[in-house]
Amino acid sequence: MAAKINTLDPPSSASSDSDIEETQADFSEVFPDCEIEEEKSGDFYNTPASPITVPYCPRPPSTGSQKSPRSRRQRTSSLNQAAKKTAAECIIRTQHRTIYTAGRPPWYNSEGQKVEPFVIGICGGSASGKTTVAEKIIESLGVPWVTLLSMDSFYKVLNEKQHEIADKNEYNFDHPDAFDFDLLISTLQRLKEGRKVEVPIYNFVTHSRETRTKTMYGANVIIFEGILTFHNTKVNEMLDMKIFVDTDADVRLARRLRRDISERGRDLDGVLKQYTSMVQPSFNHYIAPLMSHADIIVPRGGENEVAIQLIVQHVQTQLQLRGLKLREELAQAYAINKQPRPDTVKLLPTTPQIRGLHTFIRNKDTPRDEFIFYSKRLIRLVIEYTLSLMTFVDKTVETPQGVLYHGKRMATGNICGVSILRAGETMEQAVCDVCKDIRIGKILIQTNLQTGEPELYYLRLPKDIKDYKVILMDATVATGAAAMMAIRVLLDHDVLESNILIVSLLMAESGVQSIAYAFPKVQIVTTAIDPEINDKFYVLPGIGNFGDRYFGTEPSEY
Amino acid sequence: MGSQDIEMSNGFDYCQEYKGLQVLHAHHQIKELQTILRDKNTSRSDFKFYADRLIRLVIEESLNQLPFTDCKVVTPTGATYNGLKYRSGNCGVSIVRSGESMEQGLRDCCRSIRIGKILVESDADTHEARVVYARFPEDIAQRHVLLMYPIMSTGNTVSKAVHVLKEHGVKQECIILSNLFCTPQAVQTVLDAYPKIKILTSEVHPVAPNHFGQKYFGTD
Numbered sequence: 001m002a003a004k005i006n007t008l009d010p011p012s013s014a015s016s017d018s019d020i021e022e023t024q025a026d027f028s029e030v031f032p033d034c035e036i037e038e039e040k041s042g043d044f045y046n047t048p049a050s051p052i053t054v055p056y057c058p059r060p061p062s063t064g065s066q067k068s069p070r071s072r073r074q075r076t077s078s079l080n081q082a083a084k085k086t087a088a089e090c091i092i093r094t095q096h097r098t099i100y101t102a103g104r105p106p107w108y109n110s111e112g113q114k115v116e117p118f119v120i121g122i123c124g125g126s127a128s129g130k131t132t133v134a135e136k137i138i139e140s141l142g143v144p145w146v147t148l149l150s151m152d153s154f155y156k157v158l159n160e161k162q163h164e165i166a167d168k169n170e171y172n173f174d175h176p177d178a179f180d181f182d183l184l185i186s187t188l189q190r191l192k193e194g195r196k197v198e199v200p201i202y203n204f205v206t207h208s209r210e211t212r213t214k215t216m217y218g219a220n221v222i223i224f225e226g227i228l229t230f231h232n233t234k235v236n237e238m239l240d241m242k243i244f245v246d247t248d249a250d251v252r253l254a255r256r257l258r259r260d261i262s263e264r265g266r267d268l269d270g271v272l273k274q275y276t277s278m279v280q281p282s283f284n285h286y287i288a289p290l291m292s293h294a295d296i297i298v299p300r301g302g303e304n305e306v307a308i309q310l311i312v313q314h315v316q317t318q319l320q321l322r323g324l325k326l327r328e329e330l331a332q333a334y335a336i337n338k339q340p341r342p343d344t345v346k347l348l349p350t351t352p353q354i355r356g357l358h359t360f361i362r363n364k365d366t367p368r369d370e371f372i373f374y375s376k377r378l379i380r381l382v383i384e385y386t387l388s389l390m391t392f393v394d395k396t397v398e399t400p401q402g403v404l405y406h407g408k409r410m411a412t413g414n415i416c417g418v419s420i421l422r423a424g425e426t427m428e429q430a431v432c433d434v435c436k437d438i439r440i441g442k443i444l445i446q447t448n449l450q451t452g453e454p455e456l457y458y459l460r461l462p463k464d465i466k467d468y469k470v471i472l473m474d475a476t477v478a479t480g481a482a483a484m485m486a487i488r489v490l491l492d493h494d495v496l497e498s499n500i501l502i503v504s505l506l507m508a509e510s511g512v513q514s515i516a517y518a519f520p521k522v523q524i525v526t527t528a529i530d531p532e533i534n535d536k537f538y539v540l541p542g543i544g545n546f547g548d549r550y551f552g553t554e555p556s557e558y
Numbered sequence: 559m560g561s562q563d564i565e566m567s568n569g570f571d572y573c574q575e576y577k578g579l580q581v582l583h584a585h586h587q588i589k590e591l592q593t594i595l596r597d598k599n600t601s602r603s604d605f606k607f608y609a610d611r612l613i614r615l616v617i618e619e620s621l622n623q624l625p626f627t628d629c630k631v632v633t634p635t636g637a638t639y640n641g642l643k644y645r646s647g648n649c650g651v652s653i654v655r656s657g658e659s660m661e662q663g664l665r666d667c668c669r670s671i672r673i674g675k676i677l678v679e680s681d682a683d684t685h686e687a688r689v690v691y692a693r694f695p696e697d698i699a700q701r702h703v704l705l706m707y708p709i710m711s712t713g714n715t716v717s718k719a720v721h722v723l724k725e726h727g728v729k730q731e732c733i734i735l736s737n738l739f740c741t742p743q744a745v746q747t748v749l750d751a752y753p754k755i756k757i758l759t760s761e762v763h764p765v766a767p768n769h770f771g772q773k774y775f776g777t778d
Contacts (some may be wrong), residue, residue, distance in 0.1 A: 359641025363631035390584030397597035400769045407593025544634025
């Protein structure tokens, strides 16, 4: 099952090793303008925005040493509802347009504050069917973004002596001491806060962590599964729902025998010895007592449809209470309470030039070459203006004329640009033209046509982005939903809110309000603010779809 | 933008004295560009890069001085936008050689604008400026002229150039001088002689960075 999800996981990711070619093809087909690089340069987070799968992560040898390389049980993963569909179903084609669905939907509310994900803990003895239960829950939930975190990622790194013991099948992997609970707690905590985490990849052959890590994000639902999930009280406090999968010892032993002998080529005596000396006692000592922490005990594991339906119903109710109808809410919020425009909003002085440029790019009859030319001029002006908002310090220089000149110098050397694909990309050139050697990150956010919500697909940011002033670029901001998602992403990467500037050519009043009040320290720079947005979330009077007009991808009829 | 004292230091006080003078809003970032250009330790590639940025800003601001009329356009969403349209019939004139550094900036803003040239040389003995070469669009008398000259220290060259333009029938009020750095003396010389022209500059400062042309073109 797990392996199946892995291969079908279409928008997967840079770091999943098996699907790279496929993924690339998908992306480049759909977004020919955006370059999807797969190189793993150390300078960048190379992070898929959408479902994340773990590269090869073998089953832990609660069974002792690994003899067969075939056991590719995928444990820790984020996956997507669409993952179970075929890749073709994830692409919607309407009016000659191809749109990829299945990005990451909003994980924060209309105030930009994160909505805590619902964390489900699943505990149970080895081979009790925890993963099956988890998968069944994911399947029935219908939530687009789920992260599945496995305790197996948190095995401790073994020293040489322990390594020898492990080689003799005598190291007890079922004992609580085998796990690094500190790392586990901090990881789960960050996931719960919606932040990016680096989950270690445990190598069961060398019993150490690989240098690579798995990048994961928080999600609407996080499922955490493992044999000792409820062992630590701090972990327990973070779980919103605790499920214990109680499968008969005979069944579990039978499953282990089948798995270890037929799939991993181990001999019957070895498996039985390990089971009686370590697995069984550990279960009785440590795992079985954890049942008392559980909210729900599921007998017979994944086959128990009734139990799973009950769980799913409960989770759905909980999720509905936390409600995520972002874009609509944003659009409405402004209509209800009009507030004064905050001072973080920096509107360029409306000079005749700026109005003249707007006249060109707003006119629906402007040919594309003129549209591009005049947009570029306007972009240059807004970027120059943005730079004037940076902090400056006094500087005195010597001049060739022999006198001293008291001038200014920018206080921060670290500025980077981040563009929101696709329209934001049009602004990259201008940033490069005014800042030498500037680093440019990218975030791809698309609107899901079915829900109308923005979804995050792809992102690639400078590695140490937290130390940078970030110029976040999008050509137009209507409801502000995409901009807020991008800001949220930056904040999740530990960028200071006061270091973010969102820059655009045109914003709607409501979008400005939503962003400004959700993120009061983010500076908002634009050349014009239009009064309203229509029911398709376009700004009025507006520019139309800026990206389509700039790149020439307008549908033939509006 | 910018506090009062910074604006003063950039030459805003001269604006009160001379109606025809306009100084670019002194953002700190413009000050930074000026600082880099004046710093004698700036490398040539940096110098050119930041000079081009400052030129672009000055040109964009100069274009604001050109005449326009209101107009309405329909946007792709079907709504109406109240915009404006620039009148055609403008042209640029650069004073050779340093004025030519500003031509690209003007081209970047107005793709097909006509650009004339004047070469003014000062006599080695008398220091009197004399026109060596001038070539303008034929109908320059009907046009608004954007005269480009980045550094003005005495104002003699510009006075001479304006004189030539007048001879070609250009009205004083149709001349806009785009300038990066000028001295108070130059402002006085030019505006006393031609009170109706407009000067647009980024800084009025007693010491002009006279190395501009040489460093920009790399002939020092």
